[in-house]
Amino acid sequence: MMYLKLAWRNIWRNRRRTLITAASVFFAVSLAVLMRSLQHGAYDNMIRNAAGMYLGYVQVHHNGYWNDKSLNNTFTPDEALLKTLDIDPRVSTVVPRLESFALASSGNQTKTALVIGADPSKEASFTQLNKRITQGTYFSAGEDAALLGDELAKNLKLKVGDTLVLLGQGYHGYTAAGKYVIKGLIHFGSPDLNREVVYLPLQTAQLFYTIGNRLTSITLNLFKPKEAEIVARSLSQKLDKKYWEVMDWKQMMPQLEQLIQLDSSGGLVIIGILYLVIAFGVFGTILMMLAERQHEMGILTAIGMKPYKMGWMIFTELVLMVLLGVLAGIIASIPLVTYFKYHPIRITGQAAEAYEHFGLEPIFPFSTNPDIFISQGIVVLIICVMLSFYAWYKILRIDAVESMRM
Amino acid sequence: MIVIETKNVTKVYEGVVPVTAVDGVSIQIEEGEFTAIVGPSGSGKTTLLNLIGGLDHPTTGEVWIGGKNISHLSKNELIDFRLHHIGFVFQAYNLIPVLSAKENVEFIMLLQKRSKSERISRAKELLKMVGLETRMNNRPGELSGGQQQRVAVARALASKPQFVLADEPTANLDSNSTAQLLDMMHDLNKKEKMTFLFSTHDQRVIDRAERVIMLEDGKVVGSELNG
Numbered sequence: 035m036m037y038l039k040l041a042w043r044n045i046w047r048n049r050r051r052t053l054i055t056a057a058s059v060f061f062a063v064s065l066a067v068l069m070r071s072l073q074h075g076a077y078d079n080m081i082r083n084a085a086g087m088y089l090g091y092v093q094v095h096h097n098g099y100w101n102d103k104s105l106n107n108t109f110t111p112d113e114a115l116l117k118t119l120d121i122d123p124r125v126s127t128v129v130p131r132l133e134s135f136a137l138a139s140s141g142n143q144t145k146t147a148l149v150i151g152a153d154p155s156k157e158a159s160f161t162q163l164n165k166r167i168t169q170g171t172y173f174s175a176g177e178d179a180a181l182l183g184d185e186l187a188k189n190l191k192l193k194v195g196d197t198l199v200l201l202g203q204g205y206h207g208y209t210a211a212g213k214y215v216i217k218g219l220i221h222f223g224s225p226d227l228n229r230e231v232v233y234l235p236l237q238t239a240q241l242f243y244t245i246g247n248r249l250t251s252i253t254l255n256l257f258k259p260k261e262a263e264i265v266a267r268s269l270s271q272k273l274d275k276k277y278w279e280v281m282d283w284k285q286m287m288p289q290l291e292q293l294i295q296l297d298s299s300g301g302l303v304i305i306g307i308l309y310l311v312i313a314f315g316v317f318g319t320i321l322m323m324l325a326e327r328q329h330e331m332g333i334l335t336a337i338g339m340k341p342y343k344m345g346w347m348i349f350t351e352l353v354l355m356v357l358l359g360v361l362a363g364i365i366a367s368i369p370l371v372t373y374f375k376y377h378p379i380r381i382t383g384q385a386a387e388a389y390e391h392f393g394l395e396p397i398f399p400f401s402t403n404p405d406i407f408i409s410q411g412i413v414v415l416i417i418c419v420m421l422s423f424y425a426w427y428k429i430l431r432i433d434a435v436e437s438m439r440m
Numbered sequence: 441m442i443v444i445e446t447k448n449v450t451k452v453y454e455g456v457v458p459v460t461a462v463d464g465v466s467i468q469i470e471e472g473e474f475t476a477i478v479g480p481s482g483s484g485k486t487t488l489l490n491l492i493g494g495l496d497h498p499t500t501g502e503v504w505i506g507g508k509n510i511s512h513l514s515k516n517e518l519i520d521f522r523l524h525h526i527g528f529v530f531q532a533y534n535l536i537p538v539l540s541a542k543e544n545v546e547f548i549m550l551l552q553k554r555s556k557s558e559r560i561s562r563a564k565e566l567l568k569m570v571g572l573e574t575r576m577n578n579r580p581g582e583l584s585g586g587q588q589q590r591v592a593v594a595r596a597l598a599s600k601p602q603f604v605l606a607d608e609p610t611a612n613l614d615s616n617s618t619a620q621l622l623d624m625m626h627d628l629n630k631k632e633k634m635t636f637l638f639s640t641h642d643q644r645v646i647d648r649a650e651r652v653i654m655l656e657d658g659k660v661v662g663s664e665l666n667g
Contacts, residue, residue, distance in 0.1 A: 036543070036550050043538035333534040336495055338523025338551050338599070340516065434495045438530075 059359025074401035090253030136202030151239025170194035170218030332437025449501035463658035476649035485639035527596030586617025603635035
């Protein structure tokens with residue numbers, strides 16, 4: 035306890051230097067936390083947009099479906115599968131889907147359409163499809179009704195209440211044909227989806243494709259999206275790999291994962307430079323501490339203090355000094371990060387259009403993930419520990435007589 | 441009983457021109473002596489004290505403390521030896537500035553891993569003995585030079601050493617403080633049988649010493665008993 039008291043008092047021997055050192059750490063940690071929070075918040079938003087809005091964090095398919103998206107690779111959801119998914123406490127929603135392509139027609143206009151058979155209530159609770167209605171109303175289970183992307187409706191010159199004709203190939207080569215009342219128009223962030231999407235109630239789509247109760251995928255929403263990889267892996271182990279493939283969003287969207295990794299690496303380089311500057315500052319403090327206390331350390335050695343104890347004392351002083359900056363930096367950044375989590379930065383103009391073009395909301399919410407705060411603190415403390423090796427090196431070689439002459 | 445014995449000790453500082461700071465010194469100090477090593481600047485007083493205090497290794501010869509040859513002890517062994525057997529008083533007091541007088545005295549006992557209660561009671565006892573019972577909680581910066589040196593003496597005694605080495609302890613003190621310090625050390629010498637060995641060229645200290653060893657150019661050129 036006395037060593038700690040001594041270390042604490044020692045750091046205030048040169049109050050100004052301690053405050054300058056702690057302040058430099060404070061700014062580095064605050065900036066690093068803000069930057070990483072912004073980055074991680076933006077990534078979470080991108081993932082939420084891409085996975086949470088449609089694709090899901092985890093999908094279960096018939097083995098081989100992802101590489102050959104054919105109706106022949108569909109499956110009948112058996113009890114055992116549904117039970118396995120339902121009882122998993124990490125899964126919040128289980129959404130069955132049937133997806134394929136067809137020709138959408140009206141009068142003499144024909145366009146390619148992505149037909150999605152969806153359970154109206156589950157889809158509403160997961161992707162909030164009902165909130166994307168721009169005209170008309172949401173559909174309900176078993177209706178011969180369709181929801182159309184607003185661009186597709188415009189291209190086909192259709193409006194709410196008109197009839198849409200779908201023509202395509204069903205299960206095992208059957209001809210799929212049907213006409214559906216347009217119940218509503220929907221709008222997505224992604225122009226591609228707006229141009230081609232047609233939603234049918236799941237049973238209606240199954241009838242259209244003459245496919246019984248078969249599905250192309252079961253999409254899972256999770257309570258903690260960050261657990262997607264773990265959930266996918268554990269489900270893979272539980273389900274028979276011969277029949278099922280379980281994929282997380284990273285496997286389904288490797289480009290997004292790569293984009294995040296690339297951007298994150300860039301951020302880490304900037305933070306690395308920031309910390310390098312701070313490391314030099316702390317190193318300067320170490321050099322000054324050693325130089326101005328050389329005589330004192332000689333005296334302490336003379337009266338019987340072992341150099342390793344002095345090393346611990348200097349190390350404790352450094353840690354206390356850096357900890358002051360780290361804690362202040364973290365405490366100061368918490369209100370800012372929390373504010374921007376709930377009031378995200380919203381970009382406008384062409385940049386916003388570019389984001390919307392890719393189906394992403396043009397906002398930058400901050401992340402309040404505790405890992406961001408903890409990791410910055412740990413990084414700075416690791417830097418401090420590494421720099422203290424120099425202090426140890428110098429102190430362990432101290433010569434009492436030489437030092438007392440200083 | 442002989443507490444300190446040097447046997448033909450020589451210390452040569454290597455360099456472009458090697459300097460012999462101590463040249464073949466052989467002395468014996470008995471328990472309870474109050475001895476001053478005197479000589480002009482550069483005569484080798486501090487070097488001899490450093491060798492006796494185990495702060496430096498002799499180039500040739502041996503240093504025996506309490507019947508133990510310390511000349512070949514390693515750096516860490518010497519630190520332990522100093523902690524448990526030798527008390528140091530330096531010219532510039534050299535107290536730890538951020539600790540109070542009591543904590544400075546306690547600190548050396550902390551290094552010896554003594555219990556907290558023992559540390560506190562002995563620190564108080566020693567500070568009372570050197571007349572600073574009312575200034576125990578003051579930091580060195582709040583004490584006069586004489587008071588700081590008295591704390592330094594209390595610190596030197598805290599480890600219950602075999603003897604106290606004092607390197608020009610009165611060099612920075614005024615006449616009054618010097619007299620008080622010498623009275624106090626003399627009392628300790630008489631009452632506690634504590635052995636004191638000074639290096640000094642202060643005539644006031646020389647006059648109070650019971651024995652004076654004269655050093656010149658690193659060699660003992662005389663030894664006489666006072667009064």
